[in-house]
Amino acid sequence: MHPSEPASFWTAVADSLKGKQHDYTTGNLGRAILLLSVPMVLEMAMESLFGLVDVFFVAHLGSNATATVGITESIFTLVFAAALGLGMATTAMVARRVGEKNPEAAAVAAVQSIALGVVISIVVGILGVLEAPQLLRLMGASTEIVQTGSTYTRIMLGGSGTVFMLFLINAIFRGAGDPAIAMRVLLIANAINIVLDPCLILGLGPFPRLGVTGAAVSTTIGRSIGVVLQLWYLFSPRNTVTIRRSQLVLDVDVMKRLVRTGANGMFQYLVATASWLALVRLVARFGADALAGYTIAIRIIVFAILPSWGMSNAAATLVGQNLGAQRPDRAEQAVWRTGFYNMAFLGCVAIVFITFARPIVMQFTSEPAVQSVAADCLRFVSYGYVFYAWGMVMVQAFNGAGDTATPTLINIGCYWLWQIPLAYVLSSTAMGPRGIFLAILISESTLAVVGLLAFRRGGWKNQKV
Numbered sequence: 001m002h003p004s005e006p007a008s009f010w011t012a013v014a015d016s017l018k019g020k021q022h023d024y025t026t027g028n029l030g031r032a033i034l035l036l037s038v039p040m041v042l043e044m045a046m047e048s049l050f051g052l053v054d055v056f057f058v059a060h061l062g063s064n065a066t067a068t069v070g071i072t073e074s075i076f077t078l079v080f081a082a083a084l085g086l087g088m089a090t091t092a093m094v095a096r097r098v099g100e101k102n103p104e105a106a107a108v109a110a111v112q113s114i115a116l117g118v119v120i121s122i123v124v125g126i127l128g129v130l131e132a133p134q135l136l137r138l139m140g141a142s143t144e145i146v147q148t149g150s151t152y153t154r155i156m157l158g159g160s161g162t163v164f165m166l167f168l169i170n171a172i173f174r175g176a177g178d179p180a181i182a183m184r185v186l187l188i189a190n191a192i193n194i195v196l197d198p199c200l201i202l203g204l205g206p207f208p209r210l211g212v213t214g215a216a217v218s219t220t221i222g223r224s225i226g227v228v229l230q231l232w233y234l235f236s237p238r239n240t241v242t243i244r245r246s247q248l249v250l251d252v253d254v255m256k257r258l259v260r261t262g263a264n265g266m267f268q269y270l271v272a273t274a275s276w277l278a279l280v281r282l283v284a285r286f287g288a289d290a291l292a293g294y295t296i297a298i299r300i301i302v303f304a305i306l307p308s309w310g311m312s313n314a315a316a317t318l319v320g321q322n323l324g325a326q327r328p329d330r331a332e333q334a335v336w337r338t339g340f341y342n343m344a345f346l347g348c349v350a351i352v353f354i355t356f357a358r359p360i361v362m363q364f365t366s367e368p369a370v371q372s373v374a375a376d377c378l379r380f381v382s383y384g385y386v387f388y389a390w391g392m393v394m395v396q397a398f399n400g401a402g403d404t405a406t407p408t409l410i411n412i413g414c415y416w417l418w419q420i421p422l423a424y425v426l427s428s429t430a431m432g433p434r435g436i437f438l439a440i441l442i443s444e445s446t447l448a449v450v451g452l453l454a455f456r457r458g459g460w461k462n463q464k465v
Helices: 006-018 029-061 063-099 103-138 143-158 160-176 179-202 212-234 252-284 288-324 328-355 357-361 368-382 385-400 405-427 433-457
Strands: none
Touching (some): 006 029, 006 179, 029 063, 029 160, 029 179, 029 212, 029 288, 029 328, 063 103, 063 143, 063 160, 063 212, 063 288, 063 385, 103 143, 103 160, 103 252, 143 160, 160 179, 179 288, 252 288, 252 405, 288 328, 288 368, 288 385, 288 433, 328 357, 328 385, 357 368, 385 405, 385 433
16 A cells, blocks of 8 residues: 555554454555554554653652652663563563464463563562552652652552553554554543543642652543453453453463573563663762753653654554464565654654754743753764664564564663663763763664674574564
8 A cells, every 4th residue: 555545545444443453464564564553553552652641740849749650660671671572572572373273272362471571570569569669769750759759659660560550451452463552551540540530639629739759640540441351352252352250260371482582581671761761860870950851851852762662562562463374475574664654754753853952842841940951861862863763673583473583682782781871971071961972873873783794694494482
């Protein structure tokens, strides 16, 4: 399908939003990418909207409150890493089984993934509630930030189970080729969060003024309702993958394979998120204003990049299902096409961010010092968006094939051995925080180039899941 066919294009968009089931191993590849990408882009935009809405309202409380959200979000990236890693393995296994026309086996894999997520989230929740102040201090938070944000951090980490379930169950829907369901769930969850955020943070109407703690309460409530909706859909007989009561048992063999693939995936994301934690620690050396500016810029950047991750997730589903259907050439073609579309999208976003960086960040804070850091960060990182587009698609293509080792090695090299040392050296000069932003640009661009070279070798086509 070509953009010159507007009727077909908009028909496909409408079908994707309605969630019509489709066989992604046959037919027009452009249409398949569009059917998957539209709801996945909206899904990821909805996920990033949680953080963007929180920081928008919290920013009115001052730099300490904003810095609290930034530091907690940095800690929370470890939770995201575990959820994304296991979710990636879940998508790969479900997609492979669906491609093999075996939805019952896909449902078994889904049950094992949810069971693992419950166990991990219980451990994370207990540690988060007990150790929140210590974690904030470890990240370089001042005494004022610890006093302001300990309760916020406790609630966010204590409710981490909602994040695990949202990510894992949506990974099941994506692998099954039903991304519209994931999109609907997050749309409803975000609507609840958007309504509750100003009420609980600012104390509107009959609601108490909870300050930054209100952001944690509203976000956790919104996500919890989203999980309830997910489970309702997952047990519905109308979907590609449906869980029946008889399948609510542990399958040791499937769980072992899921753990093996998921462990590599978790470590892959942990490598990346540990690097981001290190960057936050480096930024914290320059004070609360710098940290608040970095927090605002990263939230804006994530809001733009997560929809792009959604497009990359479409490539992962197509790779998994087509490898399951014994069609590796179609899987490869899907990756190259998705990469081109992603590059065009992020290229347009980069132009907007580079041109209007200051006016954009002014919507989030009125403090000149915070605005300056946020605008610098937004511009520097945006210069590499075209490279990031390809890097994201390559990583997800490997993951969709179940080859989690290759992107893990790439992440270790580009983040731990390149990004962190470079950021430390550059920020220790007269560049200050700008040195950290430049290091992000250089290292992420390097990752994209290395990923492209590794993908062309083709070893991912022989991966077993």
